[in-house]
Amino acid sequence: MGIYVKKAVWLLICKIKGIIYIPIDIVRFLYGLIRLGSKKDKLFPIVGIIPIIGNNRMEAGNIDRHYYLQDIYMAQKVMKNQPSVHYDIGSRVDGFISHLLCNRVPVTMIDIRPLPISIDGLSFIEGDATDLSQFEDSSIESLSTLHAVEHFGLSRYGDKADAFASYKAMKAVQRVIKRGGFLYFSVPISYRNGIIYNSHRVFKPTYILDQFSEMKLISFAYIHDYKVNEFLGDQAVEVIKQNHFNEYDCGMFVFEKK
Template sequence: MKRIILFGLGDRYRNAVSTLEQAFDIVGISDNNFNFDSEMEFSFIKPDSIVKNQFDKILITSDKYFGEISEQLLNLGIYREDIISLEQAMDICDLEKFERDKNQYIHMMEKSDNPMNLNFRFDKRHEYPVLSEWRQEAGTIDDYFWQDLWGALRIKHSGVRKHFDIGSRIDGFIAHLVVAGIQVDLMDIRPLKVEIPNVGFIKTDATRLQEIPDKSIVSLSALSSLEHFGLGRYGDSVDPNACFDAFASIQRVMKNGGRVYLSLPIGQEHLEFNAHRVFSPITVIDAFNELVLDEFSVIENICNEKKIIENADPYLYRNVEGIRTGLFIFKKK
């Protein structure tokens, strides 16, 4: 078991230390900004005293200051090959756990007398390492989870039986609508070769929607899709105006009283080519000038937890730092 000194006592240290203990002998901890606490589990080592200790590796837990701390350690006489990142250490933890688990399984199978287990002996030919999932949470709750749930619940509560969608996730949002008993017609510039019960498909350029008559749709969504238009990412033509052409086409095809459900990246307006555009919510509201805004909500990261802030003030998000997901419902006048 390698002897390591952990450098950096922030959140990343606290989140990882119990895992690191399983793979390493932690001989001490160090930090540039730390008042020694005699109750700490490990011995505190001042940075300029690290070289006086016996260790195999110095593990820098900080990602942001990795380069700066590395230079500090090099100047103290520590070799570069003896400095590793938290990510490198976690890879070692994963591999060591895999080998321990594998050896334990083989040992237990040697003693097993369960006849149904005969075909489940370890065979190197079928080894299939999945290494890091044991460190992860039970599920991922991200912006897509919340936007899909938000959209599906509102469409279900609207009472519509038929809905149109432009480019949203089939394995999340569209599946929610189908389970709710709503017929969905998907529209996308890319082909869809699989048949899905209660789901139709229209291959179309959504910047024009030429196959869709004026004022013919009561309910339409586009969740995390319109921001990509015109950037070539999905095989569409490069066109700086494509998203605004799509905004206009959507308004054209909506019936009076019909509703449009959108999610878009919001914040200080800029382009991240060829991934997406980030919109000011005011730009979106102004562009949908034939419709009335019914709801504006935002998916926020609060204390490292994603939450929907309902009925938010769009003006507060015109120039906000970072990127959020804005949720819009418009109604045709």
């Protein structure tokens, strides 16, 4: 529980700091408004006001230490294998999926939530990834699910509470990938399995290997402190078996169906 207590305390401190800065931010906002208004620029007059405060204390760019690095790393893995079409379950459209589309990789995305827009090169299937019943056995050559399976069955995204949802999804994914096909899979990893309700699960990497017993591990990598640590083949398996992991990191697995 240590890392989650620290995160809760950190969020509380951030909220308190934000409240403390509100009077300063309001003064700063009003000063800027008065200064601009006094110039009476005819080409760009003030036609509306939307108060946005606090951005002056933000860093240059908002980079999520897991998703940003994960999406680049896994997109490079997919593009290296050059699939004729790639299927994805629940990964980020504005990250991983967009990387593939920029490199002209056609993508079919599967999600329990609707996608209300149309994007060139992207097909969409609204469905339940815990069974993938619309797909035949051994029918897909390239499939990914990044930072998604850990949320299944926790009622977070409109799905029903199901303690076995992540297990079902992994078995369904393994079923639909054809022999010689590739799976690109990521979840939060830890030295133990567990549920942090209703946010996510964490998985022991050995558990992931056990669920994909019909597949060969090509590579394993994990993200810690904005660094990708990659291991290949037998070395990857050995690192996973040692189980020297932190309480929460991002684990990335590339499998090939035997």
